[in-house]
Amino acid sequence: MPKLPVLAVLGLSDPAEGDWGRLRGLQYSSLARLTHARMLAHALSALLVLRTLAGAVHLAFLVGWVALLVGVLIYGARFDRSLQDADRRRMSRQEIHYQTVSTAITGAVWTIPLLVFSHFADDSQRMGVWSIMSMLMAGMAVAFAAVPLGTVLFGAILGASGVLTFAIYGNWTAAAVACSFVIIVSIGSVEAARTFLGAKVAEAGMAEKAEVVSLLLREFEEGEADWLWQVDTARRVRSVSPRFAFALGDDPEDVEGKPLIQLIAGDAWESGHFHSSLHDLAERLKRRESFANVLVRVTLRGSHRWWELSASPKVDDDGNFAGFRGVGSDVTEQRESAEKISYLARYDTLTGLPNRMMLTEALGDAMRYADQWRTRCAFLMIDLDRFKAVNDTLGHLVGDQLLARVSDRLKALMTQNELCGRLGGDEFAIVIRDAADTERVNAVAEAVIQSLSLPYEVDHHTLFVGASVGSAVGPRDGATVETLMRNADLALYRSKDEGGGQHCTYEPALHAHAEERRQLEFAMRHALERGEFSLVYQPVVDATSEEVLSFEALLRWTSADHGFISPAKFIPLAEDTRLIVPIGEWVLRTACLEAVNWPAPVKVAVNVSGEQLLDPYFAETVVSALAQSGLPPHRLEIEVTESIFVRDGTTAQATLERIMSLGCGVALDDFGTGYSSLGYLRKMRFSTIKVDRSFVQGAAKDNPESLAIVRAVVAMADSLEMSTTAEGVETELELEVIRRLGCKKIQGYYFGRPMPNLEARNLFAGYGALPQQELPQGTAA
Known part of the structure; x- marks a missing residue:
């Protein structure tokens, strides 16, 4: 809760939020409860003053002062008693005024012993009277902390009389002490009252929330909507x-x-x-x-x-x-x-930018303007690159702060001709009202990419995200708002597909790509039930003996509507739509069922995507596949890529550790082409590190970098007691180089292309019952 202002604490102003008439009632109701205690405190203090000044001041003056004090106190007490029910009603301004005046009059009466009677007293008596008055001020500050205005006013009047008296008689030290005392008491009174009011405001807020929650629960229990x-x-x-x-x-x-x-x-x-x-x-x-x-x-x-x-x-x-x-x-x-x-909001609450509705209206207005004046407008869609990694690793709070910083940079780039807004998530958009100059569209897009790619400082983190931009120009690329937005979205998809961080404009050919993607997605949703998927197996052999050690299961899709579809095309689509989860489960079960018919030493390797590893039930799926097929766990190897650790490394690592505890192996595929963090190798004991084919080909051509990388990977794997597999070996030269560099296993067309299960089983014809050491060398050649 924000700190209450001093004027609000003193009762001189009421903030716009909150029922302050009710809160003032809670403040002043304490006066009625402490009326008798206050009368007793004043009476004792008056007796002490009489005792101190007896003999120095004429008795008639003292009696007159006491009578005046008693009258003022009775007047104030009668009014304070009327505030007994103030905590159950609203306090009026007039009542606060009366109470303040009563306190001021009481304070004025108390100045008489120091300002008037001190003329007849000596220094010790003046100090005695001041001590009594200081005690009274301190008691008021403690007992009536809830009503700081009266306490501060009473203390200020008495303090001013003390400072003036000591100054008149030349006692400057006492005057300074008196001034300091009054300031300290006043500040303490204000802070105590602030604490009191803060607690009451919090209680009122909690009560209101509890009432709202109770109402919602009651409506939920009684309603049907x-x-x-x-x-x-x-x-x-x-x-x-x-x-x-x-x-x-x-x-x-x-x-x-x-x-x-x-x-x-x-x-x-x-x-x-x-x-x-x-x-x-x-x-x-x-x-x-x-x-x-x-x-x-x-x-x-x-x-x-x-x-x-x-x-x-x-x-x-x-x-x-x-x-x-x-x-x-x-x-x-x-x-x-x-x-x-x-009722619908027109602005995004997180960033303060126009939301999708307002952007749509602005684009519609821009298109009407373009049609009226025979000019052009433009719509730019912006998607942040690598934002999800920030959200997943640092949390949504940091992600929200980052989105706010992005919106600030976008607003700084806009002129009166442009309007930027947030579509949702990490997607933003810009409407260019007059885009007759097509170079302006490119300039805005490039400025957005350049600005959003600069580093961000958020919550002590230095963050880097980029931006991809897709644009469409109206009415050339669309005669309606919906068409223009959809075409800009298609251009954005192209920008993302090409690696992001660039601006792509709409082209009619993008419709064919989008329609193909939609048709493939529709066909893929029924591919499993139609039995259109199949597995092929590529052998992995021992680098020295050339014995078949394992097969990598590779997914193939022959659609009834589209024919053979490349894995490079349908695998990313399956991951985007999360269809990879049921498809991957089918691959795992099928590979285990087919591998159980191979000779006992031969393993099967199954590629697993990040979406599967984020499924908390994936380990149970592995157990079920092994149990259903009867395949021993040590004959199953799960292949993963480094990218899974970027999305949700903790969950992926926990899932892989559960799989390894079953006795299965885990291979790190395409090592060196992705994020290449050695931290993954330190955290997890992979059974195999697979060297990407690009390094194999580079090493065969005596490329120094490729040779150094392969040597380093082999040495590191040996020291960590991991095996290494060289992928993509296609020639005898590549085979010789890889053997010389020390890779233990080899995979590639030189030893066999991916083959159906029956053909893979035929490789072992006549040797299925032999132990591992009796398998003939060169089986896969």
């Missing part, structure tokens, strides 16, 4: 509540285990043409970030509804991501009403 929902790491619905199933129009048992997006997408699940709100929801689930009040258009039994969803990630006992848990409600009526539309 809200429900609870949760999904697992694969975004499949789990623990379906009856109310959620009712909202879906289905039975809980029919909904359990189905993908959330499939349940609410309707026909779009089959066609692939999802509503933008579904894309937004899927992106938030993919990013594993909390979200609140996200509006999603759902399609249930052919009719469109609007849901408002909120959720937060949940973790298991080990701190691993376990899915989402949230609440939802049907807000179709509110969404379709004018009140709901006017």
Whole structure:
């Protein structure tokens, strides 16, 4: 809570927030409770003054002063008693004024013994009177800390009289002490009152929150519009509540285990043409970030509804991501009403930039302007590079701060002709109202890339993220807002596909690429059930004896609609859509079932993606595949790349350690081409390090860098008791170089291309029952 201002503490001003009339009542109600104690304190102090000045001041003067003091105190006490119920009502300004005047009059009466009677007294008597008055001021500051205005006013009046008296009689030290004492007492009174009011404000806030929570819970219990929902790491619905199933129009048992997006997408699940709100929801689930009040258009039994969803990630006992848990409600009526539309915010709360709605309106206005004046407008979509790595490693708080810094840089680049905003997540956009000069579009895009690529200092971290930009010019690239935004998005996809950090403009050919991608995604969703996937196996041989030691299982897809599709094309698509999880499980089970028919020493290696390792149930999948096939764990090797450690290194490492504890091997594939952090080798005991084929080819050509890298990898693996496999050996020269450099295993076309399982089994015809040492050399040649 922010520090309360001094004027608010003293009661001279009321902040805009909070019910301060009620809080003043809580302050002044303490006066009524302590009326008798205050009268007694004044009476004792007056008696002490009489005792101190007796003999020096005429008795009549002293009696007159006591009578005046008693009258003032009775007047004040009667008023203070009227404040007995102040804690149950609002305190008026007039009441505060009366109480302040009463305190000031009381203080003025108390100045008489020091200002008037001290003329007849000596220095010791004056000091005695001042001591009594100081004691009274201190007591007031402690007893009436809740009412600092009266305490400070009373102390200031008495302190001023003391300072003036001591100054008149030349006692400057005593005057300075008196001044310091009054200042200390005043500051202490203000701070004590600030603490008191802060506690009361906090109590009021807690009470209000408790009331709101109670109201929400009561509405939830009594209403029928809200429900609870949760999904697992694969975004499949789990623990379906009856109310959620009712909202879906289905039975809980029919909904359990189905993908959330499939349940609410309707026909779009089959066609692939999802509503933008579904894309937004899927992106938030993919990013594993909390979200609140996200509006999603759902399609249930052919009719469109609007849901408002909120959720937060949940973790298991080990701190691993376990899915989402949230609440939802049907807000179709509110969404379709004018009140709901006017309620929607037009600015992004995190960055302060215009949101998607306002950007869409601005683009529509720009397109009307371009049509009217026969000019052009432009729409630029911006996506941050490497932002997810920041979010995953440093947390969403740092990620949010980074997004705010990005927005500041974007705003600094804008002129009156441009408007920038945030579309959602780490996506931003710029509307250029007049883009008649096409070079201006390029200039803005290049300025964005250059500015956003500079380092950021966030929470003691130096962060580097880049930006990819896609642009479309209207009306050349689209006659409607939706078309222009979609085409800019296609250009952005191209920029990301080409490595990011660059600006790509829209070209009509991008539609063909997007349509191909959509068709492939649609076909891939049914490829498993249609049996279109298959496995081929490439042998890995001993570098010295050329015995077959293992096979690497490689996935192939021959689509009924598109024919043979290269793994370089469909594997990234499967990872983007998370279809790699069920496909990868099929690969693992099939490879184990086929490898069990090979001779006992021969292993099978299965490539595993980062999406699979982030699945908390992947280790159980491995156990199930081994148990179902009967393959011994030591004959299974899991191959991973370094990239998995960048996304969520802790989860990936924990999963791999569980797999290694089963007795399976873990190989680090394509070592040296990715992030190349030796920290991975220090943290984990890989069974094999695979040297990428680019280094093999470079070494065969006597490339110094490639030779040095291969030697270093072999030496490091030997010292760590790991094996090394050279990939992509295709010629006898490459074989000789690799043998000379010390690699223990070799894989490549020189010893065999990827082959079907039956052909792989035929390599061992007649030798299946032989022990390992009796297998003939050169089997795979």
